[in-house]
Amino acid sequence: MSAKNFVAVAQSGGPTAAINASLLGVIRGALSEKAGGVLGAVNGITGVLNDNFIDLKETFASDEARHLLKTTPAAYLGSCRHKMPDINSGEGEYERIFEVFKKRGISAFLYIGGNDSMDTVHKLSAYARAGDIPMSFIGIPKTIDNDLAVTDHCPGYGSAAKYIGAIVRETARDCEVYNTKSVTVIEIMGRNAGWLTAAAALAREKEGGAPHLIYLPETSFSMDGFLSDIKSLTAQNIVVAVSEGIRDKNGAYICEDASSGLSDIFGHKYLSGAGKVLERAVHEELGYKARAIELNTPQRSAAHIASLTDINEAEEIGRAGVCAALSGETGKMMVFERTGDYAIEIRSALTEKIANAEKKVPPGYIRGNNDITPEFLKYARPLIQGETRTVFENGLPKHIFR
Amino acid sequence: MSAKNFVAVAQSGGPTAAINASLLGVIRGALSEKAGGVLGAVNGITGVLNDNFIDLKETFASDEARHLLKTTPAAYLGSCRHKMPDINSGEGEYERIFEVFKKRGISAFLYIGGNDSMDTVHKLSAYARAGDIPMSFIGIPKTIDNDLAVTDHCPGYGSAAKYIGAIVRETARDCEVYNTKSVTVIEIMGRNAGWLTAAAALAREKEGGAPHLIYLPETSFSMDGFLSDIKSLTAQNIVVAVSEGIRDKNGAYICEDASSGLSDIFGHKYLSGAGKVLERAVHEELGYKARAIELNTPQRSAAHIASLTDINEAEEIGRAGVCAALSGETGKMMVFERTGDYAIEIRSALTEKIANAEKKVPPGYIRGNNDITPEFLKYARPLIQGETRTVFENGLPKHIFR
Numbered sequence: 001m002s003a004k005n006f007v008a009v010a011q012s013g014g015p016t017a018a019i020n021a022s023l024l025g026v027i028r029g030a031l032s033e034k035a036g037g038v039l040g041a042v043n044g045i046t047g048v049l050n051d052n053f054i055d056l057k058e059t060f061a062s063d064e065a066r067h068l069l070k071t072t073p074a075a076y077l078g079s080c081r082h083k084m085p086d087i088n089s090g091e092g093e094y095e096r097i098f099e100v101f102k103k104r105g106i107s108a109f110l111y112i113g114g115n116d117s118m119d120t121v122h123k124l125s126a127y128a129r130a131g132d133i134p135m136s137f138i139g140i141p142k143t144i145d146n147d148l149a150v151t152d153h154c155p156g157y158g159s160a161a162k163y164i165g166a167i168v169r170e171t172a173r174d175c176e177v178y179n180t181k182s183v184t185v186i187e188i189m190g191r192n193a194g195w196l197t198a199a200a201a202l203a204r205e206k207e208g209g210a211p212h213l214i215y216l217p218e219t220s221f222s223m224d225g226f227l228s229d230i231k232s233l234t235a236q237n238i239v240v241a242v243s244e245g246i247r248d249k250n251g252a253y254i255c256e257d258a259s260s261g262l263s264d265i266f267g268h269k270y271l272s273g274a275g276k277v278l279e280r281a282v283h284e285e286l287g288y289k290a291r292a293i294e295l296n297t298p299q300r301s302a303a304h305i306a307s308l309t310d311i312n313e314a315e316e317i318g319r320a321g322v323c324a325a326l327s328g329e330t331g332k333m334m335v336f337e338r339t340g341d342y343a344i345e346i347r348s349a350l351t352e353k354i355a356n357a358e359k360k361v362p363p364g365y366i367r368g369n370n371d372i373t374p375e376f377l378k379y380a381r382p383l384i385q386g387e388t389r390t391v392f393e394n395g396l397p398k399h400i401f402r
Numbered sequence: 403m404s405a406k407n408f409v410a411v412a413q414s415g416g417p418t419a420a421i422n423a424s425l426l427g428v429i430r431g432a433l434s435e436k437a438g439g440v441l442g443a444v445n446g447i448t449g450v451l452n453d454n455f456i457d458l459k460e461t462f463a464s465d466e467a468r469h470l471l472k473t474t475p476a477a478y479l480g481s482c483r484h485k486m487p488d489i490n491s492g493e494g495e496y497e498r499i500f501e502v503f504k505k506r507g508i509s510a511f512l513y514i515g516g517n518d519s520m521d522t523v524h525k526l527s528a529y530a531r532a533g534d535i536p537m538s539f540i541g542i543p544k545t546i547d548n549d550l551a552v553t554d555h556c557p558g559y560g561s562a563a564k565y566i567g568a569i570v571r572e573t574a575r576d577c578e579v580y581n582t583k584s585v586t587v588i589e590i591m592g593r594n595a596g597w598l599t600a601a602a603a604l605a606r607e608k609e610g611g612a613p614h615l616i617y618l619p620e621t622s623f624s625m626d627g628f629l630s631d632i633k634s635l636t637a638q639n640i641v642v643a644v645s646e647g648i649r650d651k652n653g654a655y656i657c658e659d660a661s662s663g664l665s666d667i668f669g670h671k672y673l674s675g676a677g678k679v680l681e682r683a684v685h686e687e688l689g690y691k692a693r694a695i696e697l698n699t700p701q702r703s704a705a706h707i708a709s710l711t712d713i714n715e716a717e718e719i720g721r722a723g724v725c726a727a728l729s730g731e732t733g734k735m736m737v738f739e740r741t742g743d744y745a746i747e748i749r750s751a752l753t754e755k756i757a758n759a760e761k762k763v764p765p766g767y768i769r770g771n772n773d774i775t776p777e778f779l780k781y782a783r784p785l786i787q788g789e790t791r792t793v794f795e796n797g798l799p800k801h802i803f804r
Binding site for chain 1 (some may be wrong): 417445474481564575578607693696702703705706707783789794796798
């Protein structure tokens with residue numbers, strides 16, 4: 001390890017309400033483990049490439065700043081969508097990164113992100129090993145999608161699930177006011193994994209209550225089946241939760257925008273509109289009043305109704321990551337293991353098992369092709385418990401930002 | 403007055419987070435004024451027509467039920483979109499309504515609603531006067547749109563404004579994470595009046611901060627002007643707040659759905675999509691990453707972040723309505739008058755000044771055609787102060803419903 005023994009941390013991928021709590025955990029962990037200092041790279045790994053760091057010990061010296069960080073959504077340090085080249089073909093980039101690490105006296109790098117970020121952790125760690133560079137690389141999981149392998153759940157998911165549950169329940173109240181048949185389709189994020197869409201079920205207040213139908217991307221979707229599901233319900237005001245990524249039996253997306261061919265740097269297609277397609281079908285085929293509501297990015301940024309369990313766990317796993325890194329572990333992601341009903345233990349797992357893998361909702365949590373099972377509720381309910389102490393100033397949540 | 407001296411109450415029009423607080427105010431007012439009882443008509447005036455009432459004294463006897471009512475969004479009694487016929491042409495309907503009032507011993511009817519509901523209050527009161535029927539009809543204002551005449555503001559607006567402010571601020575955090583040019587267009591409710599869209603400005607944390615541009619329906623919108631506004635901004639991640647009802651200089655809606663010709667029973671056109679139209683224009687004409695977020699119905703139902711000021715005022719104005727009715731006032735709507743900085747007084751105003759009128763954002767609150775003035779912030783900020791004590795059960799807001 002470098003004599004300076006600095007810890008560096010960065011954030012990557014899409015925002016969540018919990019990613020800054022993990023950053024706080026890293027800061028607290030580094031300071032309590034007596035690291036020489038804790039530096040934040042701005043905009044993920046590109047901040048390392050550009051030698052663009054913030055002294056986090058200084059910035060978050062006060063309790064007030066730390067509490068604000070814990071309750072501010074998205075990524076304080078900024079994010080990036082930078083895909084690291086292959087170790088063998090990207091010499092220059094790796095050299096530059098390790099040059100900066102050396103210059104700054106950085107002996108541990110913590111990367112808070114999703115599976116693309118775990119791929120980066122995996123590559124950096126392999127590069128260091130191959131070159132006998134005494135550095136640790138540890139991933140801190142983060143994704144509202146809850147689709148990372150090995151870990152019981154991902155920081156960020158519980159808060160997104162709580163927001164979705166609250167909004168679906170409030171939407172149920174909203175729909176119920178009129179005494180005329182209506183169908184409200186709530187479109188929820190989650191391209192391939194239905195964890196977020198399934199979370200809509202947390203809003204259900206009684207057997208047969210809203211949401212009445214839940215369509216995950218894990219099962220194939222048929223428009224005829226959907227319309228027949230709607231017709232078979234006796235409820236006057238039907239609420240449907242649907243994943244943005246539902247596909248037919250041939251794997252074709254139900255949403256219309258998939259044909260646009262737009263995709264991000266990792267090759268993910270930009271999706272939207274499954275809700276609108278269903279809204280139109282209900283209106284045109286059944287003649288019912290129909291409305292689509294796309295929950296959109298507030299699912300990942302609505303920190304004002306974050307889950308305290310999620311935010312506290314996010315901080316804990318950040319802190320645990322520093323301990324693992326400073327005790328010499330590398331090429332690992334920290335994971336939650338569920339014990340009892342309900343507690344968690346934090347351990348580490350090899351990133352190679354996690355990077356580029358995708359954990360979908362298992363069949364045991366899915367009922368038929370339009371609902372979830374009680375087992376899913378048992379899994380998800382502990383994750384949304386408790387409320388954070390949002391700081392309100394002038395009537396609105398106060399945030400801390402660069 | 404009838405010997406039984408019962409107070410009846412009903413809710414009408416679109417839901418808000420505050421309409422049940424006004425219902426609670428009516429219940430409390432009726433009981434403290436020693437009315438014989440307080441009955442809730444189910445689904446607005448149609449509940450009277452169908453003689454469908456709930457005994458509210460009994461249902462809301464406990465403090466717990468009352469607190470839940472105050473913090474549950476939408477309309478506990480259900481709503482309707484029933485337009486009363488003209489007094490001279492709708493004999494049968496009026497006879498039926500007054501027969502029910504007489505049978506039930508109802509001497510005062512409170513109608514919580516928007517301007518369509520005030521039209522009903524106006525007509526019922528005129529019919530009673532013409533027939534020398536000793537009954538009082540009082541309107542309690544309610545609309546997230548804040549577009550009712552005479553009153554300083556409407557119950558429901560403050561809570562919607564607080565939700566919009568919180569989400570816009572959280573969206574700003576979300577947008578800022580990437581170091582690439584982006585434009586996020588947030589589409590906000592308010593067909594003709596821009597009060598809700600203007601509320602996005604409450605989220606602004608510093609001069610020149612998000613939201614960077616605000617387009618109200620009160621000013622005419624030009625796509626060229628919009629694209630040029632975007633180009634002139636130096637901010638990397640631009641946030642735009644736009645009303646669903648923006649129109650060009652000829653009065654044509656910018657959203658595409660207006661051409662569908664769909665309209666509700668009162669002839670209002672169903673709108674959606676202005677945000678999407680702007681998103682596409684930014685992407686296609688300027689080549690920037692663009693995303694539209696339609697805030698949709700959570701604007702009116704997100705009770706989990708309601709404004710305490712709004713909810714308390716909503717209860718007070720409900721209570722004041724009962725006092726006015728039992729002291730013999732009729733054909734009036736209760737209104738807020740702002741005194742000092744900041745207090746309100748409640749008085750009554752003739753419904754004929756209010757029904758079918760629409761209060762738009764005045765020129766003094768609008769800056770150019772893409773922002774609001776500090777005077778608007780001075781007007782709106784007091785309305786979003788304070789947070790209600792939401793009851794959480796199993797991690798989600800608990801509601802009371804029929």
